[in-house]
């Protein structure tokens with residue numbers, strides 16, 4: 001389980017104090033499907049980065065299997081992240097000098113158990129799953145915005161993570177491609193027990209989650225699920 | 230009027246030939262409101278860049294007031310772009326080392342008629358219009374994804390353009406903020422006669438345009454407008 005316990009985060013810019021997170025509680029277990037919505041600037045990306053152990057809270061704890069992350073040494077935390085978590089960033093963070101395939105292979109470079117050919121195969125399989133097998137050798141600047149977004153998604157999947165953290169993964173995708181992607185994510189959950197935390201502005205997608213939250217004034221409020229017909 | 234006449238564009242990557250545009254015709258007049266939809270990777274951003282004179286077609290023409298753009302010298306074309314067009318990029322292209330306000334002011338630096346204080350005032354007014362007056366001194370990395378997107382929009386407005394070219398301007402915005410933005414764009418059209426070309430994956434937004442197109446196999450197909458009740 002991955003947990004946030006009364007997590008708070010603030011930023012200071014000049015003499016301005018911004019407090020996007022003011023006491024966030026959240027627990028993620030296997031096969032969970034959580035969506036988080038909220039206004040632009042409310043703190044969703046900040047929350048996801050802390051949940052993904054890429055940023056630290058100013059107060060409160062992040063717990064992995066009950067252990068306080070701040071007591072885990074950097075090497076172990078880094079290993080946990082690369083093996084357990086798949087992160088899709090709102091701004092993708094692809095490396096412009098590498099092909100789509102090399103970008104997707106990158107997390108596997110830290111996986112000593114895989115031969116080079118096997119790494120390539122797995123990266124190609126992930127690209128195929130997001131419909132981009134025929135764009136494998138393109139560099140990010142030779143790809144459309146939505147194609148770059150899908151490469152970022154493929155990269156998050158390549159290490160077969162237990163927990164997928166997705167920061168607005170369909171923002172640059174047409175409805176059909178976005179729906180295909182979410183279908184595929186659903187399948188990962190059913191078949192591999194992957195847990196999914198989805199930050200999104202798409203209300204349709206948010207509703208498909210099993211648990212929905214809205215980030216309001218730095219705290220998560222549960223969103224009532226509409227009855228499925 | 231800004232026109233595309235049988236515009237074609239192709240890219241070569243290795244031995245692969247990609248032809249996103251294969252004969253695009255489009256005419257934009259004052260106060261027009263055109264939306265363009267289509268699958269991820271279909272060629273919408275490519276089309277918008279050519280329309281905005283930021284890229285050149287391989288065949289066909291781009292016409293400004295009936296004049297072939299390829300016969301206009303670089304200086305005149307650059308002046309036309311900065312005075313007439315406002316471009317919001319899918320990936321924002323903000324400068325990370327400058328504050329939001331300096332980013333928005335940037336197009337005004339080429340406007341010799343404005344005093345420094347007046348430039349600052351105008352930039353602040355544009356930031357206020359997208360709800361970011363209180364983030365003026367933040368640098369892009371201190372802003373959320375949707376805030377960066379709004380800074381890009383403010384920058385496109387600062388020179389009071391005649392034609393606004395928007396590449397998925399609401400992809401990182403919650404529905405309420407996105408709606409506010411489109412309301413404001415509508416107002417610009419009504420009050421200032423600004424023409425708007427909107428590339429979007431949001432079907433709701435696309436429907437609000439007066440003319441809708443879908444990019445299919447490198448050509449624009451008109452989308453029938455649903456009857457308003």
Ligand SMILES: Nc1ncnc2c1ncn2[C@@H]1O[C@H](COP(=O)(O)OP(=O)(O)OP(=O)(O)O)[C@@H](O)[C@H]1O
Nearest residue numbers: 011020040041042043044045046371372373374375
């Ligand atoms: N490094 C930083 N320094 C200062 N302020 C920051 C920093 N990062 C984020 N912020 C501020 O914290 C707030 C939350 O940012 P965050 O990126 O988490 O929002 P968000 O909910 O993801 O928004 P969006 O939906 O637009 O992506 C914003 O108001 C932003 O200006």
Ligand SMILES: Nc1ncnc2c1ncn2[C@@H]1O[C@H](COP(=O)(O)OP(=O)(O)OP(=O)(O)O)[C@@H](O)[C@H]1O
Nearest residue numbers: 142144145146147240249269270271272273274275
């Ligand atoms: N510089 C380039 N070199 C090679 N191919 C390119 C280049 N730029 C774009 N492409 C290809 O051209 C096609 C159209 O790209 P474009 O960015 O116009 O798509 P789009 O419709 O804007 O997609 P999205 O909705 O995902 O933003 C894509 O298949 C892309 O891979």
Ligand SMILES: [Mg+2]
Nearest residue numbers: 045090373374
């Ligand atoms: Mg965000």
Ligand SMILES: [Mg+2]
Nearest residue numbers: 144145274319
């Ligand atoms: Mg695009």
